[in-house]
Amino acid sequence: MADEKYRHIHLRGLGKASEDFRARGGGNKKRPPAISDRAAHAQALRRQLDESIADLENVLASQQESGVPAAKRGAAITVSARPSVPIEVGSKRATSPGLKLLSVRRASEDDDAPDAPEQATFFIAKKSLETLRKNLDEYAEWRDAPEAVGNDDIDDEEEDDKGRPRNFWLFESGATIRSSTLRDFWTDQIDRFPKKRTETEWEVWTLPGFENSFLKAIDKLGIKLLGKPTAFIETVVRNVSATPQQLEALVRSSASVVELRSASTFVSDFYDMEPERRAAVMENVASRILGPPADAPRVTLLDTGVNRSHDLLSSSLPQSRCFTVVESWGTNDRSGHGTRMAGVAQFGDLEGLTSSSLMALETALESVVVAAPTPTGEVPARDALMSAVALVEREPHRRVFCLAQTAQGEEENGRPTSTSAVLDQLAYGDGDNTRLFCAAVGNAPHSLEEPYQIAEYEDRNENYAIQAPAQAVNALSVGAVSLKDPSSSDVMVAPVGDLMPTSRTAKRWSRPHPIKPDLVMEGGNFLVERDGVFSRPSPAHMVVTTSHQAPISPLTISGETSTATAMAAGLAARLAARYPLYRMETIRGLLAHSAEWTPAMLAQAERDRDAGYSNQDVMDLLLGRYGWGVPDEERLFASAANALTLIVEDDMQPYERPLKDGKPQSIRLKEMKYFKLPWPEEVLRDLNQTPVEMRCTLSYFVEPDPHAAARNRASDRYPSHRLKFDVKRSGESDERAQLRNNQLAGGDMTESAGSGEGWVLPSRSKGTLVQDIWRGKAYQLADRDGISVVPVRGWWGDMPGQDRYERTINYSLIVSIRTPADAGGDLFAEVFPKIPAELFADAGTAST
Structure with a gap:
């Protein structure tokens, strides 16, 4: 029975929205300790x-010349914090009135x-x-009990909270004010800042609305523009070729630069070896x-x-589907x-x-040339991405990039870069397409x-971090990953099923x-050289x-992460x-x-555990090396009697802006x-003590704000919104399951319920692909048929002027149950008849 295959159950319209919602908050951070002599502190700052x-x-004169x-004319200043005190900037942005926040450099970010x-x-x-x-004068005169200053909730972002003057917390946390230098605008790692006075390529991030004056300043200073501008929600990114002195003058005279970063172009890896038996395979x-x-x-293919x-x-690629982002490159x-x-x-x-x-x-x-055939013809990576998508989408079609x-x-x-942010922006699109x-x-x-x-492999490439985008x-x-079995005489770098020798990891993030990565696929293996120190790609273990x-x-042959990525794209397209x-x-x-x-x-994870790492570490x-592992194509394409997969696609309006007395209030x-899921309760109760597994995955896309990486709270303000899921616990009512995430849900919090134990992850990711695995006894899963999907605030909640x-927003909730193949019971047969016909997204066909 376990061998019989079914199409996954695909549902829409299953979720029930809460009538009222108030998120349960987490712990509060503390404000900085009080300044003992505010009058003297204010005098020094002034x-x-x-x-x-x-x-x-x-x-101001140079800005007037630039138009x-x-x-909008003014100057940049930098405020440094008191020792061991975080700088407090509240919810300021580059478009805020008064002080416009350009960037924040946290202590932990300076290597x-x-x-x-x-x-x-x-x-x-x-x-x-x-x-x-x-504001400084008012700050100097402010009197407050020290304990009141230290205990205020830092999540209260109002600058004038409790009657305090504006910018109070900035002054309280700041130690000095000085004129900004070019390095203060640099938001990449400081060791990447150009050290020579020669001309180099930069990414210049500017405010929108300064197009004419910025270009006039560029022209006056003799700076070369490279590629096309890329617009984000509050910034415009351009590549320029300039000396540091020219850039410093541009910052002063344009009044629009908010940050500077390294420039980039696309590169790929190559192999020149030929496999044996190619004629037989080809025929x-x-x-x-x-x-x-x-x-x-x-x-x-980009x-x-x-x-x-x-x-x-x-037969798969006509000439009409071959493109290039620069005409002179050609499509070959x-x-x-x-x-x-x-x-x-x-x-x-x-x-x-x-x-x-x-x-x-x-x-x-489809093919789009995005990498220049010669170094002299390179274009910014983000430009190449945007141009490539525009070229192929002249013809609407279902595609995987x-x-x-x-x-x-x-x-x-x-951290987000311009190229990764463009990729996120393109992936999100308009939210529907x-x-x-x-x-x-x-x-x-x-x-x-x-x-x-080979020594790099001992720590699974922890010195080589995942690259943009x-x-x-x-x-x-x-x-x-390396999946091919070696011959008895081969001495390979990677054990079968372990990280491919050169695959990068997130250890240093x-x-x-x-x-990240989300998953791994075949990338070949390396052969140990006779000296036992170095290695080289093994033709027999690469992909033909x-x-x-x-x-x-x-x-020919291919390998490493580019090959793994092409395999994943092909697999995704076949699923589509x-x-x-x-x-x-x-x-x-x-x-x-x-x-x-x-x-x-x-086995590698167990060695890490034996070495003294905590469960979280x-x-x-494990996840920073391999993601969630290698896709199982059998599970990917079909359900079975002992492996049921439910696909629930839904939407939600995460924010609203209520009116009070006819006036708009803060966004909330x-x-x-x-989601009350159709559930195989009877089969699970019959299986009783049998070990079973449930997987839950929440997948959604967000609109990015890449300048958040240079501002305060970058970790949770880069996405427009975030989502999390919470599964009903054993012995818990639906009301209480909702109450754990919604203060306004009905129910009694004193009601007893089983614990949340059994999950693989100690804490879940902040990304847009949130997943976890629960393992336990079948009877413990029998009544866990409810899942809450809960919004978490992102930058859409900070910007009422954008009407976001x-x-x-759309999201997909994927839930699967897996039992041992020989345990008996048919999960699919119990669940399928329970589903109302109107909930099926694909007419409710069961067979593959």
Whole structure:
């Protein structure tokens, strides 16, 4: 019975919205300790403020020459915090009235000086200077009991709370005020700041609305503009080529720069080795191919181009679907990387296709050249992404994007960059027409001259952090695993089922961060050299794929994370073909949901545990290396009698702005949703003490605000909103399950209920792909048939002027139950008849 396969149950309209909602808050942080002599402190700050703007008239004159409107002219100042005291900036933004927050550098973010005071950089218009001085005078006269200052709830972001003067907490936490330098605008790691006075490429982030004056300043200073501007919610990003001196003058004269970062372009990895037996493999596959149907989902390769005349690719990729973001580059593949990825996305490992039956392709291909064929023709990575999407979407079609490239030159600390933010923005789209991007996490560096050192593998590449743009929260980020068995004589770097030797990890990312990679797929293995120190790629353990040198040499090999990413994109497209009504949020969520950790991964986790790591650290290491593991294609594509998967697609309006006496009030969270799931209660009770597993996955996309990375509270204000799920506990009523997340739900909090134990994760991720696994006895799962989906505040709740609070957001909730194959009972047969016909999204067909 367990061998019988069913289509996953796909539902819409199941969730019930709460009539009223008030989130339960967490613990409060403390305000900074009180200043003992505020009058003296205010006097010092005022003196420093006047010194910092001593050159203001010259700055204003240069801004006037650039055409900056008089009301927007001013200067940048930097406030440094008291020792061991966080700088308090409240909810200020770059568009706030008065002090405009440009960036915050937290002490933990400065690798060169982790004990340095925190600092905030502001822009203040000339017209606001007197107001700031007045605030300082009022601050000097403020009297408050020390305990009242120390115990205020830091979540109260009103600047004038409890009658205090505006900017009170900034003054209370600040130690000094000075004129800002160019380094104060730098929000990448400080060691990446250009140290030479020569011309280099920069990313310049500016406020919108300064287009004419900014371009006039650029022209006057002789600075070169590179690529196209990229617009986000409150910032515009441009690449320029300039010296530090030119950039400093631009900051002063344009009055619009909010931050500076490293520039980037796309790069890929290459292999030049040829596999054995390529002729036999080629003949076997080419004779069996049936081209894809016209409506087949497409894998859109954002790469180096594809040799579409290849016998294995021509039926999937007509010339009309080959594009380039720069006309002079052409659409042909000069390096070979894109053609390799095309073969992997469409066929996987060609050497494994040993069947003699016809092969009906379910997916098609598209190609866009986004990587310059020569270094002199590079364009910013974010420009290439946006142009590529615009090119292919001239023809509406269902597609999965494959980005097996990394953005060279951007930070590797997990924080959003311009390229990852563009990827997030493109994935979100308008919130309804979302896009799925599969992104490679990148490879540890190696070459023939500098081979990969085996010592790096002992800590599973903890020194090589995941590269941009794979930190994008909306992406499906893919690492690599070694799955091919070695011969008895081979000495390989990676054990079977463990991390591919050069796959990067999230170990060096600062917490908290989303789980990345999301999953891993085959990327080959490396062979240990005779010296036992170095290693090299093993041709026998790489993936056989198509070559751009066809017909002379039609096949080659490929590996590492680019190959794993192409495999994931092909798998996602095949899932989209078999379930054409699934949203992209569901496709992404189901790939992670179906993934499993291999025995080698779990063995490594046990070694970490034995080494003294806490349970939280063990899980962080496991997920930061392998994500959720390797997708199980059997579970991905179908349910079974002992493996039931429920797909619930729903929506929610997370915010509202109520009226009081006809006047708009502050934006607040609006509602949560509760799902009473169709549940195999009888089968689970009959199984009683049998060990079972439940998986829950919540997948959704967000609109990014990348400038949040330079401001306060970057971790929770980058996304427009966040969601979390909470499962009803054993012995708990539906009312109490909702009350745990909603203070306004009906019910009695004194009612007893089972504990929340049994979950794999000690705490769940802040990303947009939230997943956890529960393991326990069948009878304990029998009444756990309710799930709350709860909103958490993001930047949409801070910006009433954007009207985002009126928007509805989509999400996918995936729940599966798995029992032992020989345990008996049919989960699917009990659940399917319980579902009302109107809830089925795909007409309720049961067979595969």
